[in-house]
Amino acid sequence: METSKLKQELVKLLGKDKVLTEDLDLMYYSYDSSFLTKLEPSQPNAVVFPKSTEDVQKVVEFAYANQINIVPRGAGTGETGGCIAVQGGIVLDLSTWNEIIEIDVKNMQVIVSPGVIHAELNNELAKHNLFFPPDPGSSMMCTVGGMVANNASGLRAVKYWATEPYILGLEVVMPNGDVIITGGMKARCIKNVSGINLTKLMVGSEGILGVVTRIRLRCFPKPKARGIAMAVFDNLDDAPEAVMDVYQAGILPSGIEILDSSAIKAVNDFKPEIKLPDAEAILLFEVDGNPPSVEYEGQVIREVTGQRARSVEWATEPKRMAELWEGRSVTAAASARVRPDGSRIFAGEDISVPISRVADTLRALRDLADQHGIQIVNYGHIGDGNVHTAPVINPEIPEEVEKVIKFVDEVHLLAIEMNGSTTGEHGVGAVRRPYAELEHGKAVEYMRKIKAAFDPAGIMNPGKVF
Amino acid sequence: MEFKKLPPVKDQLMKCVRCGKCRSVCPVFAEVGIETTAPRGHVFMVQMLRDGKVEPTNEVYERLGQCLLCETCSVNCPSGIDVHELNAAARSYIYENNPSAGKELLFDTLWTRPGMLRSSARVMSTVQKLGLQTLARKTGLTKILPGDLKEAEQMMDNIPSKSARSSLSEINPALGKKKYTVGYFLGCGTDLFNPSVATATVDVLTRNGCEVIIPKDMKCCGLPHIANGKMETAQKLAAHNIKVFKAYDLDYIVTDCASCSSALSRKNMEFLFAGLKIEDEALALSEKVMDLTVFLINVLDIRLPEDKTAPKIRVTYHDPCHLANAQLIKNQPREVLRRIPGVELVEMKAANTCCGGSGTYSTTHYEMSMKILDKKMDNAMATGAEIVATCCPSCMMQLNYGCKRNNWDIEVLHPVELLSRYYRNN
Numbered sequence: 001m002e003t004s005k006l007k008q009e010l011v012k013l014l015g016k017d018k019v020l021t022e023d024l025d026l027m028y029y030s031y032d033s034s035f036l037t038k039l040e041p042s043q044p045n046a047v048v049f050p051k052s053t054e055d056v057q058k059v060v061e062f063a064y065a066n067q068i069n070i071v072p073r074g075a076g077t078g079e080t081g082g083c084i085a086v087q088g089g090i091v092l093d094l095s096t097w098n099e100i101i102e103i104d105v106k107n108m109q110v111i112v113s114p115g116v117i118h119a120e121l122n123n124e125l126a127k128h129n130l131f132f133p134p135d136p137g138s139s140m141m142c143t144v145g146g147m148v149a150n151n152a153s154g155l156r157a158v159k160y161w162a163t164e165p166y167i168l169g170l171e172v173v174m175p176n177g178d179v180i181i182t183g184g185m186k187a188r189c190i191k192n193v194s195g196i197n198l199t200k201l202m203v204g205s206e207g208i209l210g211v212v213t214r215i216r217l218r219c220f221p222k223p224k225a226r227g228i229a230m231a232v233f234d235n236l237d238d239a240p241e242a243v244m245d246v247y248q249a250g251i252l253p254s255g256i257e258i259l260d261s262s263a264i265k266a267v268n269d270f271k272p273e274i275k276l277p278d279a280e281a282i283l284l285f286e287v288d289g290n291p292p293s294v295e296y297e298g299q300v301i302r303e304v305t306g307q308r309a310r311s312v313e314w315a316t317e318p319k320r321m322a323e324l325w326e327g328r329s330v331t332a333a334a335s336a337r338v339r340p341d342g343s344r345i346f347a348g349e350d351i352s353v354p355i356s357r358v359a360d361t362l363r364a365l366r367d368l369a370d371q372h373g374i375q376i377v378n379y380g381h382i383g384d385g386n387v388h389t390a391p392v393i394n395p396e397i398p399e400e401v402e403k404v405i406k407f408v409d410e411v412h413l414l415a416i417e418m419n420g421s422t423t424g425e426h427g428v429g430a431v432r433r434p435y436a437e438l439e440h441g442k443a444v445e446y447m448r449k450i451k452a453a454f455d456p457a458g459i460m461n462p463g464k465v466f
Numbered sequence: 467m468e469f470k471k472l473p474p475v476k477d478q479l480m481k482c483v484r485c486g487k488c489r490s491v492c493p494v495f496a497e498v499g500i501e502t503t504a505p506r507g508h509v510f511m512v513q514m515l516r517d518g519k520v521e522p523t524n525e526v527y528e529r530l531g532q533c534l535l536c537e538t539c540s541v542n543c544p545s546g547i548d549v550h551e552l553n554a555a556a557r558s559y560i561y562e563n564n565p566s567a568g569k570e571l572l573f574d575t576l577w578t579r580p581g582m583l584r585s586s587a588r589v590m591s592t593v594q595k596l597g598l599q600t601l602a603r604k605t606g607l608t609k610i611l612p613g614d615l616k617e618a619e620q621m622m623d624n625i626p627s628k629s630a631r632s633s634l635s636e637i638n639p640a641l642g643k644k645k646y647t648v649g650y651f652l653g654c655g656t657d658l659f660n661p662s663v664a665t666a667t668v669d670v671l672t673r674n675g676c677e678v679i680i681p682k683d684m685k686c687c688g689l690p691h692i693a694n695g696k697m698e699t700a701q702k703l704a705a706h707n708i709k710v711f712k713a714y715d716l717d718y719i720v721t722d723c724a725s726c727s728s729a730l731s732r733k734n735m736e737f738l739f740a741g742l743k744i745e746d747e748a749l750a751l752s753e754k755v756m757d758l759t760v761f762l763i764n765v766l767d768i769r770l771p772e773d774k775t776a777p778k779i780r781v782t783y784h785d786p787c788h789l790a791n792a793q794l795i796k797n798q799p800r801e802v803l804r805r806i807p808g809v810e811l812v813e814m815k816a817a818n819t820c821c822g823g824s825g826t827y828s829t830t831h832y833e834m835s836m837k838i839l840d841k842k843m844d845n846a847m848a849t850g851a852e853i854v855a856t857c858c859p860s861c862m863m864q865l866n867y868g869c870k871r872n873n874w875d876i877e878v879l880h881p882v883e884l885l886s887r888y889y890r891n892n
């Protein structure tokens with residue numbers, strides 16, 4: 001459809017304040033946090049800002065009738081090009097629709113529109129001593145809708161797991177404009193095995209099966225106490241071993257994070273006041289719960305990791321804990337600091353391997369990086385085997401880009417070889433699509449069939465996942 | 467120098483990982499919510515400009531102009547990108563290539579002077595915020611400033627008729643035993659718009675054993691000139707000020723204006739005088755310069771006697787961007803307030819979010835500016851404070867305007883004014 005006509009139609013549906021069609025404005029919607037879109041930005045034909053289910057429905061019905069692609073978008077912090085109109089179409093920017101519709105304290109659940117920012121939701125829930133546990137590093141900026149679509153998880157996945165178990169029900173605008181509610185029309189219950197679990201199917205479907213317009217999610221009581229142990233290792237291999245030791249000692253921390261020497265440098269450059277010690281690796285263990293159990297678990301972690309670590313620091317003082325944890329949460333982007341003329345890129349950044357093979361994987365990653373002559377920073381959620389590798393290159397030098405593309409491919413293949421997955425939490429999007437057959441084999445056929453059943457016109461976020 | 471080769475453009479653009487952290491802190495984005503106003507969006511657009519994917523048009527300028535240059539994004543960027551400098555540089559580059567863009571600003575050659583970018587961007591933001599026209603007229607800078615800005619001036623309807631300088635002496639002896647001789651760099655903003663701040667500064671310093679010298683011949687700090695490419699004038703002004711201050715045997719030089727302190731900073735002195743004979747003297751001067759509240763806490767360590775009978779007064783503090791973001795000074799102004807008997811410091815939500823900038827920003831983006839201001843006022847009012855304290859002349863003006871808009875009858879004061887008031891009442 002011609003731009004002027006498209007604009008006219010969309011403005012008719014939503015009003016002019018909710019529609020962008022100027023070329024210059026559309027350019028800003030050609031990227032997310034992925035390296036792919038830095039190299040190959042693709043801009044949509046229009047961007048709309050729905051603020052209600054009806055708004056979404058009107059646009060989807062129109063797109064369906066005219067065979068125009070629809071691409072849902074949250075905050076654009078995804079690292080896979082998931083929210084990018086790689087085959088053109090209308091981007092639905094849902095981030096301005098950010099209402100906390102209801103906090104049902106008694107039933108420990110909350111209903112939100114898709115654009116609510118994760119950290120803002122938790123700030124509100126905290127007023128009721130509740131929290132929504134999955135906590136991506138992008139908490140301050142990503143939307144709950146984006147988390148649902150990507151089944152995001154984060155630093156505390158070891159104990160609290162990902163977004164999926166917290167989603168009790170969804171309202172979804174289907175690719176033909178139908179509106180459905182999963183998890184029961186009137187349900188407010190927590191346990192529910194009635195019917196085929198469409199909620200589970202939608203969570204993590206990366207916007208290719210429908211647009212999530214309302215989310216009912218479960219909250220947990222906010223733990224009363226926290227503690228963080230920082231164990232410092234002179235030998236990288238000891239770190240994954242120490243993680244096993246802690247599990248063997250009967251402790252399930254809420255998070256276990258690893259920073260290798262390059263990540264330590266990056267954090268110290270960025271926030272010197274955190275004062276991380278120089279080492280081959282640092283493990284951060286977080287435990288939470290009631291005060292005596294936190295003290296007890298902290299004590300055990302100190303004893304157990306102390307057998308391998310050079311030193312162990314145990315902090316329960318809020319300021320120090322915040323510093324240690326902040327050190328970890330800023331690593332993602334602070335990685336760029338390891339090379340003055342370089343930039344960290346989000347590519348090959350999210351492999352997941354069995355916990356027992358984390359040490360081998362870290363070593364293999366270093367070897368691969370050496371082979372390709374690329375500097376990398378390793379950090380991640382070691383407690384569940386999710387390793388974030390940050391290649392640091394100068395993206396303006398074509399030879400470096402070429403090298404890193406090869407490196408990233410080998411990183412993904414390494415993950416599969418290690419009996420892992422190319423992505424632990426960020427998703428597939430446009431970036432990891434090529435590995436679908438290799439990872440899932442015949443199952444991809446069934447994924448395609450599901451997609452076709454939901455979206456026969458093939459307009460919902462095409463070019464993603466498989 | 468080519469735009470492409472300008473250090474931040476050359477070195478920083480590629481560092482943006484588009485993580486979006488800056489989206490979560492930008493006051494303009496918080497209101498608009500569209501990627502075209504996100505700091506990350508500005509970085510992207512500067513890159514498009516550099517790569518020739520867009521032309522230096524009015525449209526590009528307009529998008530980049532949706533920015534207060536408050537530096538919040540820059541201090542929060544994990545990749546260390548000075549987003550506001552990139553934005554300022556790009557705008558001035560567009561202006562140079564296309565003078566029909568950027569009518570409200572003037573820094574046509576800013577981008578060609580990399581060493582000055584930081585402070586120039588800061589001045590540019592002050593200009594946006596204050597509507598420097600009036601200031602310019604009063605300081606005789608009119609020739610280098612742009613055309614008429616009526617709207618901005620309308621906002622500044624309560625400029626005091628008497629400047630601070632006209633009522634203060636050059637030499638103000640210490641009361642009691644003298645501890646330090648302090649030069650007071652009286653900035654134009656304080657002098658013309660907030661003379662009572664200057665009076666309070668002198669009062670507090672003298673009471674605390676400082677002999678305060680306000681050199682008669684002191685001239686403008688020169689930042690507007692530098693920013694406008696009038697390098698020679700800036701050098702002359704700085705050299706003049708160096709000479710003037712050097713004539714006294716000063717232990718410190720204090721200023722309550724963030725722009726002045728950046729003009730007098732080591733970095734700027736190096737820029738102006740590198741390799742010249744005067745360089746050493748210039749650097750020696752910059753070593754002595756300090757923000758007033760930092761001086762009161764770190765050097766004087768002012769202590770007031772415990773006074774349980776002091777009337778209680780609720781005060782909330784607004785962080786000026788040029789102090790909190792540009793110089794990371796947040797604690798000392800609050801500490802000054804905490805040390806005043808009777809003061810109950812109540813933190814407002816988002817104290818370090820920009821107040822929205824009136825002046826030229828609001829002439830070009832009036833609605834946005836007012837939305838940001840009103841949010842600031844909501845947060846301030848929610849504290850139930852009787853006084854809003856802040857350390858920047860242009861913030862004071864903006865907050866006063868906010869009070870007027872919201873029919874909130876309270877005072878906006880510099881912490882030093884409250885301190886002086888306490889001394890005078892006891």
Ligand SMILES: Cc1cc2nc3c(=O)[nH]c(=O)nc-3n(C[C@H](O)[C@H](O)[C@H](O)COP(=O)(O)OP(=O)(O)OC[C@H]3O[C@@H](n4cnc5c(N)ncnc54)[C@H](O)[C@@H]3O)c2cc1C
Nearest residue numbers: 074075076077078082137138143145146149152153207212
């Ligand atoms: C610095 C940084 C740290 C990060 N840390 C983590 C981490 O620890 N854990 C983690 O899991 N991820 C992490 N991420 C990745 C990213 O933040 C998450 O995937 C997040 O959930 C994406 O949310 P978003 O709102 O930005 O979504 P977007 O990027 O806008 O979209 C992501 C996907 O969701 C789809 N989508 C968005 N909204 C809807 C909707 N309402 N209905 C249907 N589909 C929708 C889009 O089409 C797209 O496929 C990080 C990213 C960055 C930049």
Ligand code: SF4
Nearest residue numbers: 482484485486488543
């Ligand atoms: S915070 Fe910095 S790196 Fe992240 S998107 Fe903003 S400018 Fe880019």
Ligand code: SF4
Nearest residue numbers: 492533534536537539
């Ligand atoms: S300088 Fe301030 S207004 Fe401008 S983009 Fe950054 S945070 Fe936003």
